[in-house]
Amino acid sequence: MKTPSRFLFSPRPARVTPVGWLILVGLSGAALYWIYRMIVGFMHDGEPFIFFFSAFLAWFIVFTVQDNRQLMAQHRALADARRGKSICDFARSFNLREVDTWVIRAVWNVLSESVNREGPDGFIIPIFVDDRLADEFMLEDEDDLLDTLEDMAFRAGRSTELLGTDGFSGPLVTVRDAVLLLNALPMTGARKDRLWMTVKP
Structure with missing residues (x-):
């Protein structure tokens, strides 16, 4: 599987x-x-x-x-305002036959880690695909955005060699844009090795 x-x-x-x-x-x-x-x-x-x-x-x-x-x-x-929403709702915003679920989860995890807070006064913000990267996640600076994309790509097992080149540079406005861009990047060798897993009977 x-x-x-x-x-x-x-x-x-x-x-x-x-x-x-x-x-x-x-x-x-x-x-x-x-x-x-x-x-x-x-x-x-x-x-x-x-x-x-x-x-x-x-x-x-x-x-x-x-x-x-x-x-x-x-x-x-x-x-x-978003209480009750989860990564499942986020994933359903994409065609899972075309978009790698690893990319979806990597984007969700990295962005969540940047805005969520732990502790008694903490909170968890469910992410929507139309959230603007520059607004909700303060990724206005190109270097910060590139670093974040590289973190996402690493976790999803996607090569970053093409990031910033023609066809792989945006425009990146929303979270959906980030997911689709990363999904278009080639898989790394390590990711290909994890494509399938053996299920013990």
């Missing part, structure tokens, strides 16, 4: 190496120390630039927190 999509490939390994994390932590520490020195300098010398910079930094932090809260509220409302 054909291998069910629940046997999807695991996510790609983290692309940030331990050395990369170490550099990131070091830069963050240096930035915090620089801010601290600026605040101390303002308290001692009263430098106007430091005051205005500190005020801007405080405004930016408050704005970011408020924007994040607003986004979470929108996502929670969307999750409530």
Whole structure:
């Protein structure tokens, strides 16, 4: 029998190496120390630039927190409005004779992981095929979109060599567009090896 999509490939390994994390932590520490020195300098010398910079930094932090809260509220409302929907409803939006269920599940899983939240205040947003990638999933930047497509392709066992070339570059507006694009990509050797599974009697 054909291998069910629940046997999807695991996510790609983290692309940030331990050395990369170490550099990131070091830069963050240096930035915090620089801010601290600026605040101390303002308290001692009263430098106007430091005051205005500190005020801007405080405004930016408050704005970011408020924007994040607003986004979470929108996502929670969307999750409530779509309660009861599932990946089965999502899959029925496609012709399963033509569209690989592995691609469907890979797109669902990757996008779900980007918006769903765990915990007491968490929520799960069922995905609709007409959801806009730039709106619900904030994939406005081309690099972010390409990274996401590569994650989906990896999990579905689709080659990414043709991504971005003629015929494999979009336009990508909705989730449906992403599914159909990935479905058109050739399967990897590893995926072909998993096309069929043996069922023990």
